[in-house]
Amino acid sequence: MVITIDGKKCEFAAGQTVYEVAKANGIYIPVLCHHEQIKPVGACRVCVVEVEKARSLVASCAMPAEDGMVVNTNTPRVLSSRKLSVELLMTQGHHKCITCESSGDCVLQDLAYSLGVEAPRFEEPAAYRELEQANEMIVRDMNKCVLCGLCVRACNEVQVNQVLDYTGRGPTAAVGPAFGLKYEDSDCVFCGECVRVCPVGALFEKQGRFQGRGDDLEKVRNTCAYCGVGCQLDVNIKDNRIVKITTPREDAPAPNYGSLCIKGRFGYDFVGHEDRLTTPLIRVDGELKEATWDEAILYVADKLNTIKKEHGPDAIAGLSSARCTNEENYLFQKFLRAVIGTNNVDHCARL
Amino acid sequence: MTNSITDLGQADCFLITGTNTTENHPVISTFIKRAVTQRGAKLILVDPRNIELGKFAAVWLRQKPGSDVAWINGLMNVIISEGLLNEKFVAERTENFEALKETVAKYTPEYVEKISGIPAEDLKKAARLYAKSGASAIVYAMGITQHINGTDNVKSLANLSMLTGQIGRPGTGVNPLRGQNNVQGACDMACLPGNLPAYKKVTEAADRKPFEDAWGVALPDKPGLTIPKIIDGAGKGTVKALYVMGENPMMSDPDLKHVEKALANLDLLVVQDIFLNETGNLAHVVLPTAGWAEKDGTYTNTERRVQRIRKTVNAPGESKPDWEVITLLANKLGAGWQYASAQEVFEEVRKVTVSYGGITYERIENVGLQWPCPNTEHPGTPILHAAAFTRGKGLFSVCEHIDPAELPDSEYPLLLSTGRILYQYHTATMSRRSKGLVSRTPQPFVEIHPDDAARLGIANGDRIEVSSRRGSIEVVAEVNGRCDKGVVFIPFHYSEAAVNRLTSAVFDPVANIPEYKVSAVRIKKVA
Numbered sequence: 076m077v078i079t080i081d082g083k084k085c086e087f088a089a090g091q092t093v094y095e096v097a098k099a100n101g102i103y104i105p106v107l108c109h110h111e112q113i114k115p116v117g118a119c120r121v122c123v124v125e126v127e128k129a130r131s132l133v134a135s136c137a138m139p140a141e142d143g144m145v146v147n148t149n150t151p152r153v154l155s156s157r158k159l160s161v162e163l164l165m166t167q168g169h170h171k172c173i174t175c176e177s178s179g180d181c182v183l184q185d186l187a188y189s190l191g192v193e194a195p196r197f198e199e200p201a202a203y204r205e206l207e208q209a210n211e212m213i214v215r216d217m218n219k220c221v222l223c224g225l226c227v228r229a230c231n232e233v234q235v236n237q238v239l240d241y242t243g244r245g246p247t248a249a250v251g252p253a254f255g256l257k258y259e260d261s262d263c264v265f266c267g268e269c270v271r272v273c274p275v276g277a278l279f280e281k282q283g284r285f286q287g288r289g290d291d292l293e294k295v296r297n298t299c300a301y302c303g304v305g306c307q308l309d310v311n312i313k314d315n316r317i318v319k320i321t322t323p324r325e326d327a328p329a330p331n332y333g334s335l336c337i338k339g340r341f342g343y344d345f346v347g348h349e350d351r352l353t354t355p356l357i358r359v360d361g362e363l364k365e366a367t368w369d370e371a372i373l374y375v376a377d378k379l380n381t382i383k384k385e386h387g388p389d390a391i392a393g394l395s396s397a398r399c400t401n402e403e404n405y406l407f408q409k410f411l412r413a414v415i416g417t418n419n420v421d422h423c424a425r426l
Numbered sequence: 427m428t429n430s431i432t433d434l435g436q437a438d439c440f441l442i443t444g445t446n447t448t449e450n451h452p453v454i455s456t457f458i459k460r461a462v463t464q465r466g467a468k469l470i471l472v473d474p475r476n477i478e479l480g481k482f483a484a485v486w487l488r489q490k491p492g493s494d495v496a497w498i499n500g501l502m503n504v505i506i507s508e509g510l511l512n513e514k515f516v517a518e519r520t521e522n523f524e525a526l527k528e529t530v531a532k533y534t535p536e537y538v539e540k541i542s543g544i545p546a547e548d549l550k551k552a553a554r555l556y557a558k559s560g561a562s563a564i565v566y567a568m569g570i571t572q573h574i575n576g577t578d579n580v581k582s583l584a585n586l587s588m589l590t591g592q593i594g595r596p597g598t599g600v601n602p603l604r605g606q607n608n609v610q611g612a613c614d615m616a617c618l619p620g621n622l623p624a625y626k627k628v629t630e631a632a633d634r635k636p637f638e639d640a641w642g643v644a645l646p647d648k649p650g651l652t653i654p655k656i657i658d659g660a661g662k663g664t665v666k667a668l669y670v671m672g673e674n675p676m677m678s679d680p681d682l683k684h685v686e687k688a689l690a691n692l693d694l695l696v697v698q699d700i701f702l703n704e705t706g707n708l709a710h711v712v713l714p715t716a717g718w719a720e721k722d723g724t725y726t727n728t729e730r731r732v733q734r735i736r737k738t739v740n741a742p743g744e745s746k747p748d749w750e751v752i753t754l755l756a757n758k759l760g761a762g763w764q765y766a767s768a769q770e771v772f773e774e775v776r777k778v779t780v781s782y783g784g785i786t787y788e789r790i791e792n793v794g795l796q797w798p799c800p801n802t803e804h805p806g807t808p809i810l811h812a813a814a815f816t817r818g819k820g821l822f823s824v825c826e827h828i829d830p831a832e833l834p835d836s837e838y839p840l841l842l843s844t845g846r847i848l849y850q851y852h853t854a855t856m857s858r859r860s861k862g863l864v865s866r867t868p869q870p871f872v873e874i875h876p877d878d879a880a881r882l883g884i885a886n887g888d889r890i891e892v893s894s895r896r897g898s899i900e901v902v903a904e905v906n907g908r909c910d911k912g913v914v915f916i917p918f919h920y921s922e923a924a925v926n927r928l929t930s931a932v933f934d935p936v937a938n939i940p941e942y943k944v945s946a947v948r949i950k951k952v953a
Contacts, residue, residue: 082929091679094676095702096523104568109718117721129854148534156860171768185677187629193579198809209795210862211861211862211865212862215766217917227937232464233456233460234455234456234777235459235463235482236564242671259865260616264848265866266452272663281859282792284427284861292810293747295736295738296734296736296793297718297735297736297738298607298734298735299607300607300717300718300719301856302450302451302455302603302604302605302607302851303451303603303605303607303609303610303727303855304431304603304727304728304730304792305607305727305729305731305733307733309833310719314908316739317719317738328730328792328793328796329430329431329432329731329793330430330432330453330727331431333455333458335451335453336452337452337848337849338848338857338860338863341860341863342856342857342862342863343860344859344860344862345717345856345859345860346717346719346720346739347742348859349743350702350859351700351714351742351743352699352700352701352702352712352714352715352742353714353741353742353744353745354713354714354743354744355711355713355741355744356702356709356711357710358603358710358711362714363709367748368744368754371711371713371894372754372755372758373758374710374711375669375696375711375893376755376758376759378667379667379694380759382666382667382694386666388646389648389650389664390664390670391665391666391667391668391669392650392651392656392660392665392669393669393670394656394667394669394671394673394675395612395671395672395673396608396672396673397604397605397606397607397608397611397612397791398607398608398672398852399608399612399671399672399727400611400723400724400725400735400748400749400768401608401611401612401614401615401723401724401732401772402723402749402768402772402775403618403671403723403747403748403749403752404608404612404615404616404746405616405771406749406752406753406756406763406765406771407617407618407671407748408615408623409641409751410761411650412622412628412641412645412646413641413642413643413763414759414760415757415759416643416646417646417650418619418628418648418649418650418943419650419651420616420617420618420650420654421618421619421621421650421656422613422617422618422653422673423606423609423614423616423650423653423678423852424569424612425572425653425937425939426678426940426942
């Protein structure tokens with residue numbers, strides 16, 4: 076089956092939406108309330124396109140492609156509607172980008188810029204709302220929320236934690252836990268999926284605040300340090316310091332496809348902790364004293380040699396770690412087997 | 427796991443037992459919860475605790491801790507007696523079926539109810555759901571393995587999957603969830619006393635030969651000691667030196683008083699770690715290492731996927747990656763190793779480890795590969811045992827129920843299970859140094875059933891002394907209905923109230939895993 080988008084013939088499979096077909100064919104249609112892992116709702120109207128013979132503009136994210144459909148994504152009618160939608164979204168609160176954590180990484184900012192929205196056409200009616208930032212992990216700034224509902228839908232559809240929903244109506248409408256509870260007082264488990272999908276600056280990581288944003292940050296892909304799921308995540312660094320952990324908003328790889336838990340997303344600050352060991356230690360007169368690597372390695376090697384000579388290799392044993400790398404575990408057992416000469420090597424798999 | 431994490435999303439039915447998945451493998455739980463809420467998959471939960479996944483369960487069987495062989499045999503009893511077994515699979519892919527049939531014959535639902543407390547009708551319902559669903563996946567973790575008959579528990583689950591042919595296809599399988607980032611890899615790399623890399627046996631000359639050739643030395647042929655035997659050896663004086671890398675037995679091993687005495691008896695205790703942990707406090711030498719995000723290498727996850735970690739920030743002070751420290755020590759002892767990077771070590775790993783042969787850093791740059799992956803054209807193996815089992819035909823093992831080693835009695839009337847919670851990790855050297863995690867669970871606690879609490883005059887938040895035959899600790903009471911009456915749960919993360927001062931050093935005879943899910947304790951309010 077084929078549809079025509081901006082003059083290009085595009086093949087598609089049953090069930091694909093117009094937006095999906097366009098994306099697969101390299102045709103850009105902006106979206107805000109849409110996410111590839113979440114059922115489309117077509118709420119924000121940013122993705123509208125013109126479909127020949129259709130009565131009105133349609134939301135491409137929710138419109139199933141049909142054989143023979145002719146779609147235009149860039150007509151004056153589309154652009155004018157899209158601009159109006161963005162201007163209306165901007166009336167929802169106070170979109171101050173100067174110190175926003177998402178500046179440079181914000182769907183609304185990109186839309187306003189690309190559509191040339193100099194200043195919102197309508198007045199900002201909403202009262203300023205205090206930031207919710209008592210917990211150590213997630214800051215909620217409802218002044219920047221456009222009620223796209225992605226956080227609500229991610230909480231319910233992706234993580235199935237069933238904590239977030241819409242509360243209030245009209246100008247007091249908000250997203251959050253039931254009864255207006257704070258995250259920390261609700262059933263929220265701080266997986267941070269809501270932060271991941273938020274297209275604006277309404278939800279962000281507390282510990283990374285004012286530590287770096289956008290292009291200041293270098294992202295390095297890593298595998299999580301905690302359980303055996305092996306989630307893929309991006310360590311965001313600036314000046315040799317971890318600022319925050321993120322995952323790609325879309326196109327995230329297996330096995331976790333962008334989802335994390337509290338430990339993976341917010342449990343990283345042990346890395347630069349002041350308690351870290353920084354130098355070898357040798358016990359002298361009952362106390363651990365700082366030593367050089369040469370001294371420490373020599374001390375251990377001498378002792379191992381003596382014990383091996385006097386009691387044989389099986390008087391020596393090693394405990395390895397399920398938290399070290401394959402390379403390190405391989406060398407550890409090779410050391411005990413090939414250098415010491417014992418099979419006394421085990422690790423914490425059963426604990 | 428025989429199958430893959432993504433693949434779990436295709437299951438029509440889950441049998442989830444001994445895993446508090448939403449807390450200990452939260453991201454895997456999302457695949458399960460989505461399958462249930464969005465695809466109508468049915469979830470059978472078998473767990474003594476009323477855990478979060480219960481909300482999503484079609485049937486919840488609350489077994490008495492330590493009765494797993496009984497209820498699994500009971501499921502098979504129902505499946506055989508109602509003719510729900512997969513006869514074709516049993517005939518073509520398995521052996522020893524008659525012996526299995528004979529053994530499970532006496533595990534009628536009524537008999538199982540007496541042992542496990544699971545109502546007979548619920549057991550039948552679960553058996554039908556599991557056997558009749560198009561694709562049923564078994565998911566388990568330490569709740570199944572940390573028993574004196576943990577090996578039998580696992581074999582019983584394997585029996586169940588083979589009996590119904592619920593293995594080797596998408597959405598099926600026997601899927602243990604690994605608790606630490608690289609347990610799978612540490613096992614694959616043979617940090618096990620009887621194995622060489624890729625599960626070759628130290629006792630087999632033919633298995634040793636390729637390693638002897640590659641490493642240029644004759645290798646010892648006698649299996650080494652497991653952790654509990656190393657600790658015992660230290661206590662008796664037969665083990666004189668212990669080299670500990672990234673491990674904390676003074677928190678994670680059972681009966682810590684015994685462990686402490688044993689470690690104090692060593693001539694040499696070397697602890698190589700990122701923090702000075704409880705074991706490091708007893709060491710003769712402490713070696714500081716680079717931690718996560720400070721070094722290059724690979725981890726292998728619970729679905730056998732080999733994935734990269736990358737040096738992102740500098741390690742503090744003079745600390746070095748563990749592989750460099752081991753190399754320094756080996757060379758001081760005359761080994762002459764020449765590794766310039768983690769990648770060079772990995773290149774050696776893949777030469778001697780058949781299942782890793784086709785995995786290279788280049789190939790896993792963006793997405794990891796699942797072993798077995800024998801050559802660089804091989805796409806990896808998302809599902810094991812699709813056409814045949816490793817030994818050819820799948821062997822039904824005959825397992826009988828046995829009681830746990832230490833059940834409650836008049837002196838110690840409560841049953842203690844230990845485990846993890848969402849907000850902490852293992853011996854907590856990392857997670858308790860993370861502000862966000864600490865804010866959620868600042869102090870050690872015990873979960874008590876409201877009836878037990880009322881009987882003992884205990885209120886939520888009271889300070890409680892919990893004692894066993896081996897020691898006692900002080901924790902805060904969390905009175906809720908998660909544990910059944912007569913059962914308490916304490917997480918093992920807190921050094922100031924290390925629950926392993928209470929647990930007992932009894933082990934499964936095959937795997938040497940401690941029975942952390944069952945020991946006897948008593949509790950009282952601290953005045």
